[in-house]
Amino acid sequence: MSTSSMSAPVAQPLSGPVVAAEVRTVALLLGTAVAALLVYYFIGVDQGAMSVFGKSMYIHEFFHDGRHFLGFPCH
Amino acid sequence: MEKQLIGRGVLAGAAAGLAAFVFARVFAEPVIGKAIAYESARDVVQARLDRAAGLTVPAAGPDLFSRTVQADVGAGVGLILFGAAMGALVAVAYAICLGRTGAIRPRPLALLVALFGFIGIYAVPFAKYPANPPGIGHADTIGPRGALYLVMVASSCLLLFLAVYVGQRLATRYSTWTASVLTGLAYLGAIAVVMALLPALGDLHNNVVEYGRHATETPLPLRDARGTIVFPGFPADVLAQFRFYSITAQVIVWGVIALAFAPLAERVVAPQDSAARQDRRPLVRT
Ligand SMILES: [Zn+2]
Numbered sequence: 001m002s003t004s005s006m007s008a009p010v011a012q013p014l015s016g017p018v019v020a021a022e023v024r025t026v027a028l029l030l031g032t033a034v035a036a037l038l039v040y041y042f043i044g045v046d047q048g049a050m051s052v053f054g055k056s057m058y059i060h061e062f063f064h065d066g067r068h069f070l071g072f073p074c075h
Numbered sequence: 076m077e078k079q080l081i082g083r084g085v086l087a088g089a090a091a092g093l094a095a096f097v098f099a100r101v102f103a104e105p106v107i108g109k110a111i112a113y114e115s116a117r118d119v120v121q122a123r124l125d126r127a128a129g130l131t132v133p134a135a136g137p138d139l140f141s142r143t144v145q146a147d148v149g150a151g152v153g154l155i156l157f158g159a160a161m162g163a164l165v166a167v168a169y170a171i172c173l174g175r176t177g178a179i180r181p182r183p184l185a186l187l188v189a190l191f192g193f194i195g196i197y198a199v200p201f202a203k204y205p206a207n208p209p210g211i212g213h214a215d216t217i218g219p220r221g222a223l224y225l226v227m228v229a230s231s232c233l234l235l236f237l238a239v240y241v242g243q244r245l246a247t248r249y250s251t252w253t254a255s256v257l258t259g260l261a262y263l264g265a266i267a268v269v270m271a272l273l274p275a276l277g278d279l280h281n282n283v284v285e286y287g288r289h290a291t292e293t294p295l296p297l298r299d300a301r302g303t304i305v306f307p308g309f310p311a312d313v314l315a316q317f318r319f320y321s322i323t324a325q326v327i328v329w330g331v332i333a334l335a336f337a338p339l340a341e342r343v344v345a346p347q348d349s350a351a352r353q354d355r356r357p358l359v360r361t
Contacts, residue, residue: 016174017173017174018076018170018173018174018344019076019080019170019171019173019174025077028077028078028081029167029171032081032163032166032167035163036160036161036163036164036167037160037164039156039157039159040157040160040161043153043160045221057139058139061139061140061145061149062139062140062145062148062149062152063150063152063153064140064145064149065099065104065107065145065146065150065153065209066150066152066153066157068107068208068209068317068321069099069107069150069154069206069320069321069324070153070154070197070206070321070324071200071201071204071205071206071224071321071325072221072224073204073207073212073217073220073223073224074207074209074212074217075209075210075211075212075213075214075217
């Protein structure tokens, strides 16, 4: 009911960058973002507007309903 | 720490995708079924009209997967993978934002990152190029349509990133509230310019040549040689329902990512916050 009790420790705001801009960290974050974008591409775009594995339609047809549903252009 | 964050983001995203799939399987698949039924019936009438006009009718391509596989497996795998990928992106953006976006605490920051993902990746592009069910969309414009959609997604995400960046600079001179409102308005203005510059789908060259000037690719009624309507246009209710469910599914994806990732991330980043909340609970109850 009440707001936070007086004795409870107050959550501290962050005072500076938590994840430092070091090479290994940046590489991990960048690699993860690229992998995520590749998944995005294969679910939504490949074998539609452009195609990595030639002109087959297996990926397009398999993800077909999801592709429409997620808002990607199709057909 | 960032490894833990990414793992939790992917996990929250996969759960979000699964939730969206359950919703889609129950509510959206019947609508997709109606759209495909319309498309098939229309193709039959179109073929009859083409033959009557003396045109050769192209044979339909083979079905690589049955409708059951597309609806039960393909859509499920697609939505779960999509959710996992978006969860990973949220985790990456979150790791970068931590401590670089003002004094906001870890938990509400996670909610905001997911909200911005929803706006940038789906909601704003939808405003220009809304989701369409099967049966809408001309095969010979898929190239430009796909490219335009990606331009829209990239622009809205890039401008959103710029808005946050500029907002951080402005917040040193104005209050957080004023800085947020100013950058929010600037974002709207900038994305409105992008939307005004990009063509409507009906304006694409192939569409104008083949169908004349229309705003969209939504199928119009079919007419015979005398101009009598022999087949109706795409049912408006099916289109409206499909779009509503599409938006709902994305709200589920980003909403579940936000709600699941926020506490998971807080436990990694600020265990003392999380512990404080645990300690408080019995105090409130008694
Ligand atoms: Zn399609």
